[in-house]
Amino acid sequence: MPQTMTDEEIVRRTLLDKEVFSLLIERYEAKLMRYCERLGVGVLEDREDILQNAFVKAYKNLNSFDPTLTFSSWMYRITHNEVMNFFRFKRSRPQVILSEEGESLLTELRDEGSDTAAQSELRLSSEELAKAFAKLQPQYRDALILRFFEDRSYAEMSDILEVPVGTVSTLLYRAKREIRELLPELPLS
Amino acid sequence: MTPTHPHNDDKLAKRVFDRITEEHLIPRPRWEFVFKNYFFWGLGVVAVAIGAIAFSAIIFEVQNADWQYAFVTHSDLFSFFLDAAPFLWVAVLALFVGIGYLNVRKTNHGYRYPLSIIALGAVLTSLALGSALYEKGFGSMVEEFAGNSLPFHRSIMTEQHSWWLAPAKGLLGGTVVASASDVSSFELRDFSDAVWHVDASDLRTPDLRTVARGGMVRIVGVPTTATSSFHACFVLPWETYGAGRGGPTPLPLALIASTSDRSHLVPRSDACKQTRPYAQLRELDDQDAL
Numbered sequence: 089m090p091q092t093m094t095d096e097e098i099v100r101r102t103l104l105d106k107e108v109f110s111l112l113i114e115r116y117e118a119k120l121m122r123y124c125e126r127l128g129v130g131v132l133e134d135r136e137d138i139l140q141n142a143f144v145k146a147y148k149n150l151n152s153f154d155p156t157l158t159f160s161s162w163m164y165r166i167t168h169n170e171v172m173n174f175f176r177f178k179r180s181r182p183q184v185i186l187s188e189e190g191e192s193l194l195t196e197l198r199d200e201g202s203d204t205a206a207q208s209e210l211r212l213s214s215e216e217l218a219k220a221f222a223k224l225q226p227q228y229r230d231a232l233i234l235r236f237f238e239d240r241s242y243a244e245m246s247d248i249l250e251v252p253v254g255t256v257s258t259l260l261y262r263a264k265r266e267i268r269e270l271l272p273e274l275p276l277s
Numbered sequence: 278m279t280p281t282h283p284h285n286d287d288k289l290a291k292r293v294f295d296r297i298t299e300e301h302l303i304p305r306p307r308w309e310f311v312f313k314n315y316f317f318w319g320l321g322v323v324a325v326a327i328g329a330i331a332f333s334a335i336i337f338e339v340q341n342a343d344w345q346y347a348f349v350t351h352s353d354l355f356s357f358f359l360d361a362a363p364f365l366w367v368a369v370l371a372l373f374v375g376i377g378y379l380n381v382r383k384t385n386h387g388y389r390y391p392l393s394i395i396a397l398g399a400v401l402t403s404l405a406l407g408s409a410l411y412e413k414g415f416g417s418m419v420e421e422f423a424g425n426s427l428p429f430h431r432s433i434m435t436e437q438h439s440w441w442l443a444p445a446k447g448l449l450g451g452t453v454v455a456s457a458s459d460v461s462s463f464e465l466r467d468f469s470d471a472v473w474h475v476d477a478s479d480l481r482t483p484d485l486r487t488v489a490r491g492g493m494v495r496i497v498g499v500p501t502t503a504t505s506s507f508h509a510c511f512v513l514p515w516e517t518y519g520a521g522r523g524g525p526t527p528l529p530l531a532l533i534a535s536t537s538d539r540s541h542l543v544p545r546s547d548a549c550k551q552t553r554p555y556a557q558l559r560e561l562d563d564q565d566a567l
Contacts, residue, residue, distance in 0.1 A: 250388035
């Protein structure tokens with residue numbers, strides 16, 4: 089059954105029959121669309137263009153897919169690079185829009201905070217969190233999005249961002265420190 | 278970016294397939310990626326190999342920079358360092374270790390290795406390989422080649438020759454070509470091919486041993502004429518390390534036996550006491566005498 093096939097099996101079959109590739113597109117379209125939005129691509133049409141390019145690129149480079157990493161990480165990497173190219177090409181800044189999804193990040197920040205009692209009362213609107221995100225350095229923002237919004241492991245983040253796992257840890261540590269510094273400036277809701 | 282519209286009303290999969298069909302796209306063959314991977318590994322290896330050659334030249338320069346005679350040839354250690362430090366080769370080593378790192382980063386899993394690991398690996402490989410190349414005389418060859426080919430680089434041997442081709446400053450280097458049977462004098466061909474008559478009356482046993490070994494020597498003394506005669510106060514050995522060549526050919530003279538009465542403890546003439554680092558040169562003599 090096509091639906092039970094692993095991504096890696098679909099990749100192998102696509103090399104024999106390109107139509108099978110549509111399974112991967114359907115499987116990842118929604119996730120990657122959301123990922124593009126989280127990375128700051130605000131316009132739907134732009135996100136669709138980016139994804140279209142990403143899937144075409146993935147198809148052309150299917151033979152370079154490395155089975156030691158997951159297809160998901162590989163596809164996220166291609167999409168991430170396409171988004172970065174998009175911002176470079178457009179010379180525009182990401183429009184950070186975060187919907188009601190920052191809870192895991194806030195929980196992490198609360199747990200790590202020294203004043204747990206006070207922090208537990210902290211409730212931030214997604215708009216306020218987005219404002220703080222917008223002020224973050226891009227590499228910190230990308231790391232936080234992958235870890236807390238896309239739920240990626242350190243190893244997957246390493247494969248997506250193409251940096252060593254140690255660098256992922258450093259990025260996340262610095263990103264959390266920076267966002268913790270930014271959040272107290274924002275009003276509590 | 279070459280997106281295919283219209284949006285929204287058309288499924289992404291359809292638009293992707295439309296574009297694949299329109300542009301006649303097919304997956305690039307696997308060998309291209311395999312080749313690319315090996316290509317970057319290859320460039321990384323080549324870069325480290327060049328780094329190794331640079332390191333062999335660094336060892337050669339450092340070994341042959343005459344650190345022990347810096348106080349004789351230079352007025353201060355800083356000016357000696359500027360003349361003798363292997364800046365070019367350190368820069369080449371750093372550059373090619375960097376290039377090696379960038380190429381390894383571009384291989385399939387290169388991004389997984391931290392900069393420190395790749396850089397350390399590249400440096401250690403360069404050092405190990407460079408040491409082996411130095412032992413084989415590669416450092417000398419590369420240094421000589423660079424000295425002859427690069428207008429901005431003087432080889433350490435050329436530097437040394439210029440330091441020791443300064444009779445007015447009391448420094449003379451060259452090859453011993455003949456000696457009087459009583460060792461009262463000898464002939465020396467300097468680096469400009471001029472032959473000097475060297476008065477050896479002030480030399481002591483350690484100096485004469487050096488002369489007896491033949492080959493190249495350095496002399497500290499006083500010029501008695503501008504271009505042809507020199508009063509030697511000290512004779513120091515001239516050894517080239519890492520050149521991959523044999524040692525000097527000894528002169529066919531039994532000098533040592535006839536000079537045993539010239540103890541290094543006997544003071545030299547007043548003329549020699551004017552030579553710049555007299556006390557330090559005496560110390561070198563004492564070390565040689567042991």
